[in-house]
Amino acid sequence: MKRTERACIITQILTEHPNKDYSLGFFADKFGCAKSSISEDLKLVRTAMDEAGLGYVETTSGSKGGVRYVPYITKEESIAGLEKMKAMLEDPSRNVGGGYIFTTDLLYDPEIGQACAMQFAKHFASSEADIVVTIETRGIGVAMLTARLLDLPLVVIRREARVSEGATISINYYSGSSDRVQKMSLAKRAIKPGSKAVIIDDFMRNGGTLKGIEDMLTEFDAKAVGFGSVIVTQGVRDKKIGNFFPIMILSDTEDGYRVAINPDII
Amino acid sequence: MKRTERACIITQILTEHPNKDYSLGFFADKFGCAKSSISEDLKLVRTAMDEAGLGYVETTSGSKGGVRYVPYITKEESIAGLEKMKAMLEDPSRNVGGGYIFTTDLLYDPEIGQACAMQFAKHFASSEADIVVTIETRGIGVAMLTARLLDLPLVVIRREARVSEGATISINYYSGSSDRVQKMSLAKRAIKPGSKAVIIDDFMRNGGTLKGIEDMLTEFDAKAVGFGSVIVTQGVRDKKIGNFFPIMILSDTEDGYRVAINPDII
Numbered sequence: 001m002k003r004t005e006r007a008c009i010i011t012q013i014l015t016e017h018p019n020k021d022y023s024l025g026f027f028a029d030k031f032g033c034a035k036s037s038i039s040e041d042l043k044l045v046r047t048a049m050d051e052a053g054l055g056y057v058e059t060t061s062g063s064k065g066g067v068r069y070v071p072y073i074t075k076e077e078s079i080a081g082l083e084k085m086k087a088m089l090e091d092p093s094r095n096v097g098g099g100y101i102f103t104t105d106l107l108y109d110p111e112i113g114q115a116c117a118m119q120f121a122k123h124f125a126s127s128e129a130d131i132v133v134t135i136e137t138r139g140i141g142v143a144m145l146t147a148r149l150l151d152l153p154l155v156v157i158r159r160e161a162r163v164s165e166g167a168t169i170s171i172n173y174y175s176g177s178s179d180r181v182q183k184m185s186l187a188k189r190a191i192k193p194g195s196k197a198v199i200i201d202d203f204m205r206n207g208g209t210l211k212g213i214e215d216m217l218t219e220f221d222a223k224a225v226g227f228g229s230v231i232v233t234q235g236v237r238d239k240k241i242g243n244f245f246p247i248m249i250l251s252d253t254e255d256g257y258r259v260a261i262n263p264d265i266i
Numbered sequence: 267m268k269r270t271e272r273a274c275i276i277t278q279i280l281t282e283h284p285n286k287d288y289s290l291g292f293f294a295d296k297f298g299c300a301k302s303s304i305s306e307d308l309k310l311v312r313t314a315m316d317e318a319g320l321g322y323v324e325t326t327s328g329s330k331g332g333v334r335y336v337p338y339i340t341k342e343e344s345i346a347g348l349e350k351m352k353a354m355l356e357d358p359s360r361n362v363g364g365g366y367i368f369t370t371d372l373l374y375d376p377e378i379g380q381a382c383a384m385q386f387a388k389h390f391a392s393s394e395a396d397i398v399v400t401i402e403t404r405g406i407g408v409a410m411l412t413a414r415l416l417d418l419p420l421v422v423i424r425r426e427a428r429v430s431e432g433a434t435i436s437i438n439y440y441s442g443s444s445d446r447v448q449k450m451s452l453a454k455r456a457i458k459p460g461s462k463a464v465i466i467d468d469f470m471r472n473g474g475t476l477k478g479i480e481d482m483l484t485e486f487d488a489k490a491v492g493f494g495s496v497i498v499t500q501g502v503r504d505k506k507i508g509n510f511f512p513i514m515i516l517s518d519t520e521d522g523y524r525v526a527i528n529p530d531i532i
Binding site: 153 | 375
């Protein structure tokens with residue numbers, strides 16, 4: 001294989017496996033060539049990615065010494081996906097009454113889901129999290145795509161424990177979105193003590209659910225190192241968590257609601 | 267930018283957006299060069315991918331005339347991810363009693379989830395589906411990753427309708443896994459009439475849930491064009507659907523269960 005072809009395949013493998021560590025030896029074996037050649041190939045891939053501003057190749061230290069691909073998205077590249085999402089959210093037919101907005105299809109649209117996941121992966125790239133945590137159901141798609149980009153396992157908290165979960169821990173919490181006390185459950189074996197979690201959810205009103213998940217984590221001797229929510233409602237003063245990263249900000253107006261993209265993103 | 271760098275960036279963009287159509291004009295604008303140059307770059311990318319056997323570049327016809335990246339995984343490349351999954355499934359500590367196996371973490375592991383999604387995307391690449399459908403909760407991660415690889419929207423059927431879903435359609439069905447009649451609900455606006463669906467689920471015993479989803483689809487004047495289940499139990503004769511694609515096959519033994527990878531895959 002020629003250098004250019006090797007560079008394309010290395011780019012493809014790295015892009016398919018974000019944040020996964022690869023040793024130079026892995027590629028050397030794959031292509032049957034010297035590590036020094038792979039080093040040169042990687043320089044080429046790195047230069048190309050740097051110029052395009054779509055993710056970058058990071059050198060990993062340690063005994064194996066290799067590389068990983070860190071996904072990145074520029075402000076300019078972010079706009080298209082997020083504007084599409086904003087326009088869809090603003091469609092008045094999504095207002096299903098009672099202050100509720102139909103968002104399900106949106107969060108499971110692969111383009112929009114991936115656009116959100118990309119923002120979360122970029123924002124939490126340096127969080128040193130070991131796991132991504134969400135609660136069923138609507139946020140699971142975006143959380144899974146985020147977990148893939150960060151190469152971290154996803155943990156999904158259930159409303160009710162299922163028989164196949166084995167022993168579980170349950171807590172009650174106040175959910176502002178539904179204005180009532182709700183329950184969440186998680187298998188005892190789902191989280192290792194000492195884990196650091198990025199929490200991802202689809203919708204946040206006063207942060208009660210995210211606070212509930214944070215409390216749940218303490219039951220596992222684990223802790224939250226970041227909070228991300230696809231949609232956050234503005235104007236609720238009494239947010240139960242301090243530092244969260246929203247993608248879309250919703251504010252009530254007299255005749256419905258208004259949608260804005262988090263200004264830190266674009 | 268040099269040809270090699272352009273080829274790397276084209277590879278990266280295509281790989282990040284599986285099955286999405288790109289016109290030559292898109293890349294020509296991006297790199298500020300002629301479509302004929304992009305054509306040459308693409309030849310290079312195509313040759314590289316063909317040699318590596320990891321996905322391929324397909325030419326799309328029609329007025330725009332462009333390319334798309336179709337993910338593919340060879341039998342040889344499949345083995346590592348699937349063997350890891352098999353070994354994890356065979357761990358006796360997963361047997362939580364009552365014939366149930368703890369699989370949750372496994373399905374939300376990004377490496378295993380992506381390995382399964384890759385098999386589904388490969389198997390259903392020619393299904394001409396418009397949507398991927400699953401039912402909450404455990405299969406959502408793999409279904410979302412599959413939907414991303416096929417560039418199709420995911421539709422998630424709920425057990426109980428939520429207020430934010432608007433008008434819903436509900437049906438009852440017999441679930442062999444839980445040995446009882448269960449309910450499933452879906453927002454009326456979730457599926458367009460005439461849609462063709464690939465149905466993905468995490469676990470199939472007698473196929474009652476998949477059959478239920480098939481029935482649900484007829485309520486939307488939609489139809490199933492494929493069934494995929496991560497784990498399927500062997501030995502249940504009376505499967506309610508005929509043609510399904512499993513990744514792992516589970517068979518009961520006197521002292522537990524045995525796991526095999528679908529022999530069509532490896």
